[in-house]
Amino acid sequence: MGTGLRHGTAHVEISGVGRTFASRGRRGQGDHVALADVSLSIRRSEFLVIVGPSGCGKTTLLRMVAGLTKATTGTITIGGRPIEGPGPDRSMVFQQAALLPWLSVTDNVAFGLRMQGLSVKERTARAAELIELVGLQGFDQHLPRELSGGMQQRVGLARALAVDPKILLMDEPFGALDEITRRQLQGELLRIWAADQKTSLFVTHSVEEAVLLADRVVIMGTNPGRIVAEIAVGLPRPRTKDVTQTAEFQELRNEVWRWLES
Structure with a gap:
């Protein structure tokens, strides 16, 4: 692994990113704005989770960081270098293992x-x-x-x-699993991440999963997809499922829900 930014400084920088898809409806050609003016800094070794409703552009943003989808506007850099496409510094885990x-x-x-x-x-x-x-x-x-x-x-x-990889990208990797298996793999992921603390970007629909895993939860809204809030998760690590029973966890979960419902 090569050298990079110091711990605590920006590792991934997303600046003014937008993504527009051409779409054809019954009334003719039109454009669908999937993301608009998204800006986000991800620190080295941070476990950042994006949560939001379907259609808010979570996966589109993740794929842009992976280099699988190009931004229509704005820039994404890793260690100060623009993303040109997929690279060995990033690995992605999809909802289906493929x-x-x-x-x-x-x-x-x-x-x-x-x-x-x-x-x-x-x-x-x-x-x-x-x-x-x-x-x-x-x-x-x-x-x-x-x-x-x-x-x-x-x-x-x-x-x-x-x-x-320097950066681990995960697109709802546990979304298709039963609840028992999902909880087991959440625990495994927390254990594995604690071993070397790779910069991690995780997408989920689950508020509880977001708070359990994250150092910071980014909440996205729709029409167009955009960031509406960021919540720091100060729960101590290492974390186990027992943390979900604490008042601090419940308060954070409720705060995320308030933003999603607003």
């Missing part, structure tokens, strides 16, 4: 390492470390179809971490 069905767990996790030119021995060893980290020991030679949805998401997270 694993390669013909590859084993080990080979799925090591896929990015193979693209980087690591030897079979090096990438197998790294994959084994990550498989253990996400709690999938003994499943290294299983195919994706032999895994539950929660296990597939663990593989997706391990694959994203394998290339040691």
Whole structure:
């Protein structure tokens, strides 16, 4: 990993970003403004969560940071450098794990390492470390179809971490899971993040998930998509599910809901 900004300074800088999509309706050609004038600084090692209703542009913003979608207006920089497209400094975890069905767990996790030119021995060893980290020991030679949805998401997270990105981007990675599995993986993510504190940008519909995970919650509104509030989460780390029973957690959750409902 290369050098970067000091801890606490801006790592990702989103400045005046907008995104407009051309759309065709019954009345002819028109434009849909998905995002308008979004500005946001994400500090190095910060776990920032974006929450908001469907259609507010959360995923669009995440994809722009990933370099998968271009901004119509404004700029996004990482360490002061403009984003030109996807890069090895960023990894993304999607709502569906999107694993390669013909590859084993080990080979799925090591896929990015193979693209980087690591030897079979090096990438197998790294994959084994990550498989253990996400709690999938003994499943290294299983195919994706032999895994539950929660296990597939663990593989997706391990694959994203394998290339040691500077920034981890997550688009509702637990949104399609049952509540029990979701809570288990939230705990795993908190544990994994605590180990090396990668700069993390996480998108969710869940207010409780946002407050549980975040150093800061960014709340977005619609028509057009925009930031309406930012709330610092001062809950102590490391966090467990027990923190959700505290008065401080309940107060923060209620504050996020007040903004979403206003």
